[in-house]
Amino acid sequence: MQKGCDLTRLDPVLAEYAGVPGSLITVLQHTQELYGYLPHEAICYIAQKTGTTPAKVMGVATFYTQFRFQPVGKYHIMLCDGTACHVNGSAGIAQAVCQHLGIEPGGTTEDGLFTLSIVACLGCCSLSPVMTVNEDAYGSLTPARAVEILDGLRAKEVQA
Ligand code: FES
Numbered sequence: 001m002q003k004g005c006d007l008t009r010l011d012p013v014l015a016e017y018a019g020v021p022g023s024l025i026t027v028l029q030h031t032q033e034l035y036g037y038l039p040h041e042a043i044c045y046i047a048q049k050t051g052t053t054p055a056k057v058m059g060v061a062t063f064y065t066q067f068r069f070q071p072v073g074k075y076h077i078m079l080c081d082g083t084a085c086h087v088n089g090s091a092g093i094a095q096a097v098c099q100h101l102g103i104e105p106g107g108t109t110e111d112g113l114f115t116l117s118i119v120a121c122l123g124c125c126s127l128s129p130v131m132t133v134n135e136d137a138y139g140s141l142t143p144a145r146a147v148e149i150l151d152g153l154r155a156k157e158v159q160a
Contacts, residue, residue, distance in 0.1 A: 009034050028067060037068040088128045088129045096143030
């Protein structure tokens with residue numbers, strides 16, 4: 001999140017849930033929907049508004065793999081490494097994507113275009129191995145096909 005980012009966007013969420021016991025996860029989910037990740041400033045703001053400490057909010061947030069603490073790239077690649085995808089070669093695809101983009105799993109390219117997350121089952125095992133890029137799903141992948149898809153997206157950016 002940029003400095004001076006608008007934390008008041010959280011106010012409606014906090015107004016609805018701040019007094020509701022056990023609602024911290026819901027507040028964090030809404031926060032991530034608003035900003036794409038959990039900015040440190042937002043963690044502090046939530047703590048302040050709910051009468052707790054940033055450390056306690058972080059303690060809950062870091063327990064769940066769904067939460068991110070760094071901004072994601074314009075294209076968020078989620079590569080499945082669930083059982084079906086793993087058996088069908090997801091490791092080789094991950095290796096090819098990492099090598100091609102010059103990042104590790106969980107990393108973001110320097111130009112801010114791509115973030116790679118390795119995730120558990122995406123729920124479309126019959127298409128394995130599968131990755132999604134933002135809202136789009138790509139099935140029956142090979143390492144070469146995955147790289148081709150990413151190159152296509154990058155080419156689109158260059159033309160834009
Ligand atoms: S294991 Fe990959 S989509 Fe289910």
